[in-house]
Amino acid sequence: MSEYKVNLKINDIPVTVDAGTTVLEAAKKLDFKVPTLCYHTDLCIAGNCRVCVVEQVGAKTLIASCATPVSEGMEIRTNSKLVRQARKHIIELLLSEHNADCTKCYKNGKCELQDLASEYRIGDHAFLDLVGGRLGMVDELSPSIIKDDSKCIRCQRCVKTCAEIQGVSALTVAYKGDRQKISTFLDHPLVEVICTNCGQCVNRCPVGALVEKNYVDEVWDAINDPQKFVVVQTAPAVRVAIGEELGYEPGTRLTGNLVTALKRLGFSSVLDTDFTADLTIIEEGTELLTRLKKVLVEKDDSVKLPMTTSCSPGWIKFIEHFYPDFISHVSSCKSPQQMFGALAKTYYAQKKGIKPESMVVVSIMPCTAKKYEADRPEMRSSGFKDVDYVLTTRELGMMIKQAGVNFQNLDESPYDSIMGESTGAGVIFGVTGGVMEAALRTVYEIVTGREVPFNNLNVVPVRGMEGVREATLKIEGCQPEWDFLEGVELRTVVAHGLANARKVMQAVKEGKSEYHFIEIMACPGGCLGGGGQPIPTNPEIREKRAKAIYCEDENLPIRKSHENPEVQLVYEDFLGSPNSHLAHQLLHTHYTERERF
């Protein structure tokens, strides 16, 4: 915070704010709402939609309030005649180049332009229709994202998201003037370029130009098909966010209601991705320890450290494109979603006596990249497509509304068994640092026989919202079989958002890091800030969801993955031991080098 204060007047009301505050923020402080479109608290200021223009008394032009810092003695009018006329014109102009087919639009009722048009009562278009040639310019080839240029209002939020937050720049601005558009490399479809499918752009698109590919109808069809046994799994981050789709405050924990709602929708069995999150910790923890042994004791050059996590499919595609030489550093573990699918159609099917070919596995994910992940050819180790359909938190919200389920009045129910048991360690997979924390809780205990040396198991150093967080844990008092780790400082780093992932990978590439274990989540805040989460998602909302996740963790009776009784059972009854042959066959995968455009 700046030590300098600035005095100004907004609509004749005096206000004092820190130097560097924008006019928009100052107005907000006085509870004057100024509309915005290109503005997003996650992004650098663009100042290009011009919807937020206000009048500065004495200035020759209006000013973009989002982009203009306050200055001493400034007098601002946020609702003068001049401002209203300009704003109305701007909204009318946007509508004139926007395919305003609102009632048939996927974002109907959730569109910022529609909201503005309704606030300003824009009736019959004052201006000529300019959509013409762009009608039908829709890219539907990606399994995750649909891009419809006829709806694009060129606010560039998506471009900034892809560049600033993700460091990917799959989306860019091309051409100028009336031909200007948001494009990809040579205008190739999203499936063919470096797009990681993370959906952060989708989460920030104010209109319906970028939306998730939705599979709601396919899932209804499966549910309605009496021949099908439809299993649903829910990711950790969904339970703390679904409420936002249904009128709750951000950060409301709704696990039990969510389970009941899913049962009411007609799923045959409601299970938990947290279960396979716990399983991931066992598989990945074992892999880490094996790698450490091979490198430190056996000096095996073919085994690579640092090892990185592999739960985030956006991250996987990112490394396949940008750091293909480091693919061998990525844990071979499948993501919890895919472990779940593979076990559902084998282990679960056997146990319950269901034919796997009649099973349909649906996942509810905070993520759009999971749709792509489920489509990867490697993800068929059950002999079938392991996960059939992936829905985002938002799509689930739609289903709940379509089914007329009155969420607010539902009782809570527990997940079904088996594969429904969760520990606190599984839940925190939904927040950045959570996989690391869960892994440390288990690995440290395996190696030393004692709990991680943190109060109440809370590995605080790996928590927080800082983009890159390093933490070191000294291992002391090892069990005899792990004595090669005695005194080793386990060096870890956590990064979220792919631009931060790039920083870490760059350090690894340049040999500047000495990490052992790296956690990377493609999305800011981790899965709780995923591209498939409710809109808006912003720093404040991510904080609230994170708090809810940690609260969920603390409230669960078991908080260590290796103590999950259903995880112990799956090894006893089915897999044998961690990293066993069968475990490898079902729960591990491999990666593919990809081109860089």
Add this chain to the structure above:
Amino acid sequence: MMECNKLKRVDIIFCRKGFDLFEVVEKALSRDPDDLISDMIDSGLKGRGGAGFPTGLKWKLARNEEQDEKYVVCNADEGEPGTFKDREILDQVPEKVFGGMAICAYTIGAKKGYIYLRGEYNFLIPKLTEKLEIFNRSLKQIGLDFTIRLRSGSGAYICGEESALFESMEGKRGEPRNKPPYPTVQGYLGKPTVINNVETLVYAFMISRIGPEAFKEMGTKDSRGSKVFSISGDTPRPGIYELELGMTVEDFVNEFGDGDTKAVQVGGASGGCIPRKDFPNTIIGYEGIPTGGSMMLFNSSRSMYNVLHNYLEFFTEESCGQCTPCRVGCQQLLKGIESVKKGDRPPSYLRELVKLAKTMKIAAKCGLGQSVANPFVSIIKNYKEEIIH
């Protein structure tokens, strides 16, 4: 009473006689930078690139910034339709441009300078490079740590807008930035930068030679000195002329018109159109009709619909496309006059379009979108019949 001058030719910009270039530079470098800036302010010199910002003040603002790294950039993008004077200046007296940059660098404390040269002027590169080498070397010899380099432009009109120009120099898409911060605070690479038009820099150089008094004697209170004009259109004498500021359009037309001048477009596509009835009472200068130098004369054979249509096509294509009022507004104005012409929309629709143009003037992000209203409103106002029928 309107203060105005008679049309008078001047010979400052292209004049090479009577002095040694390097002596002028050396003499300037022997003076206190603050004195040089006072002279510049005193002279009343305003930017010749179109916006007319007082040059001395610009230098002072950059000088006041406490930063190690600062830049001087010469804007030689010259994209305004009908303007070709910067090309001529760079071709004939490039050393004077360099000299102006060196003096500016000395006053603000910059070590690096760039000339951002319009892509179409690449033919000038060999000659400029050669002369720059000599100039840079000579600067070293007289002890000024300042080097000028050439940058070739990307060919878009918008890259002449100062902040888009910096973006382009930084290897990014040429899109104007939000202001503030202004270039004198955060310009090229985020560092304090003085960006001046080619002609401005030559005047700055010449003011160091002839002194502010001699400069200020010319022109009017609001428009000191002289200016180089690019004269084209229906004129028997097209070309480049240096004239004292403050004459009326009438005087100008008497000298350069073909006897049948119906309108003069002052300041290129982004300027205003002066109809015959306003010739006597319109002063060419900041108090009347400002201009970056382009003067285009139209005689009665010209259709003002075509003229406006051309300009709007130009803006529709050259808008960088980032902001709504300009990107969409330009298209609406263009399609709008087409639809009125065709009879698809009633003549009264022009009123809506004028309102829209006025919104663009105050709501667009940069000078491009803001200035579309200049030709639009002036042409619609004075030649409505030609637009409709």
